[in-house]
Amino acid sequence: MLYCRGLFTMQLKTSEFQCLFTEGLNGLADIFQKNNFELRIAGGAVRDLLSGKRPDDVDFATTATPDEMKSMFQAAGIRMINNKGEKHGTITARIYNENFEVTTLRVDVQTDGRHAEVEFTTDWQQDAERRDLTINSMFLGLDGTLYDYFKGYEDLKNHKVRFVGSAEQRIQEDYLRILRYFRFYGRVALHPDEHEPGTLTAIKENGHGLAGIAGERIWVELKKLVVGNHAGPLLELIYKLGLAQYIGFPIDVDLKEMQRVWENSRHFSPKPMTVLAALFHSSDEVEKMDLRLKVSREEKSLALFLVKYRYELHKNNEQPDSIKPFTDFIIDSRELDTQMKVCELLKYQGEERLLKELCQWSIPRFPISGHDLRKMGVTSGKDIGATLQKLRDIWKKSHYQMDKDELLSYIKS
Known part of the structure; x- marks a missing residue:
């Protein structure tokens, strides 16, 4: 271990680190070494490796400028993609079917609270200084040397x-x-x-x-x-x-309800909107949230569903220990994502047993179609719709067990 100019270094030789060295990374390292430019792993990947985790994404930092990187990669016959990041100093190289994002060391020249104007530098500490948190400001050399300028490793351990x-x-x-x-x-x-x-x-x-x-x-x-x-x-x-x-977020909220929902759902891998739904009193508040955050259609739909049904489905459940009211609701809705939404509703309420049961349940196929009824002589569209609904209700009462012949026998009789 070594300290100099506030810099802390140590050697990392974990299996998670060694696993990063694919044919692609070795090829990337060779290019930078041959051209006498430094290349280090940066940011979150360093934090994950020091925590004993193999990172999902690995970003790299270098002393080479974007133009120098492009010249190196072109000379080596390496394809470059996603050039949108070039103005920020990032070049993405594709080597042996792997993508590697490499960013030139930077220093902020001007910031406005949203964006930063940067200049390139070759000073690793200057780049570390512009990062947000100490645990995200470390670098890791490809030889396993940690470069920590702001006690990020100490903070991570503590x-x-x-x-x-x-x-x-x-x-x-x-x-x-x-x-x-x-x-x-x-x-x-x-x-x-x-x-x-x-x-x-x-x-x-x-x-x-x-x-x-x-x-x-x-x-x-x-x-x-x-x-x-x-x-x-x-x-x-x-x-x-x-x-x-x-x-x-809405201003007037019941924080105790939010805490209750979080405690109920935290061990069941809830979707983000399942937890946040506890903050909303009405669909109007969901709409206002969406205007600000521009969430996806699926996320907004889930929030609206939870706000509408979080009490209604349980209130209408005459058999508290039965999953059937929920499965009936899923079958009646006929929407592809309703089962997922009801699972999130059960997480919201902390219904562990019902949740487990519903996750293992497969939506059965209703065995009757309009074509079957026409063959039986029911020709009016209105009559077909009404008959299908009656047969569907009978099928539901049988716990979805009745087959086509049994259901059609009701028409014959």
Whole structure:
């Protein structure tokens, strides 16, 4: 272990790290080495590796400029894709059917709370300084050397989430970092209430800046936050700090209900909207949320479903221990995603046994069609519809066991 200029280094030789070295990564490393440019793993992948996890995505940083990278890759016959990131310093190379995103070291020249104008640099510490949290500001050399300028490894071991340098300055560079702080707190911290007071003060005083952040960017962070650890207490803290009004959440909410739903659903891998639905009193509040966050059609549909049926289906269930009212509802709806929605409803209510039963249930096929009725002499469209519904009700009462001949016998009689 070595300290110099505030830099902490150590050697990482874990199996998770060694598994990264595919034919593609070895090829990428050779190109940079031959051209005398440094290449290191950056950001979240370093954090994951130090936590004993194999990262899903690996980003790389380099001292080479985008033009220098393009020249290297072209000379090596390497195809480059997704050139949209080039203006931000990122080049994506495809080697042995793998994509590698490599970004030039950068320093912020000017920020407005949403975007940053950058210049390229060859100073690794300058690049680390512009990152949000200490645990995300580390680099890992391809020889296993960790480069940690701001005690990120120490914070990770101690389950601490801190901004790099001044929390206020980091937040004012990009106000979305407020939500990133909460998301990573849920991922790293052991307890829900061990925030540094100065960090919460900086967040409260700068929370208004979230109003200028695009809803899509906010939703990306919120989706991960609400299904992570400590989501209930973190959502409550977001309200206590006065942030809800800036991110599309209703102001007048029942935080105890939200906590109840989170406790009910947290062990069942709920969808983000299942937890958030507890914040909405009406469909109008869901619509307002959607205007701000621009969630997907499926996410909005789930929120509207939960707000409408979270009490109604249970209220109409005359047999509390039976799954049948829920399966009947799914069959009557005839929509492809209704079973998923009802499963989320059962998570919302914490109905573990019914949830398990419903997840194992396969939607049976109603054995009668209009063609079958026409063959029986029922020709009027109105009569066909009414007869199908009667037969469907009979079929449901049989617990979906009656076959075609048994059902058609009702027409004959």
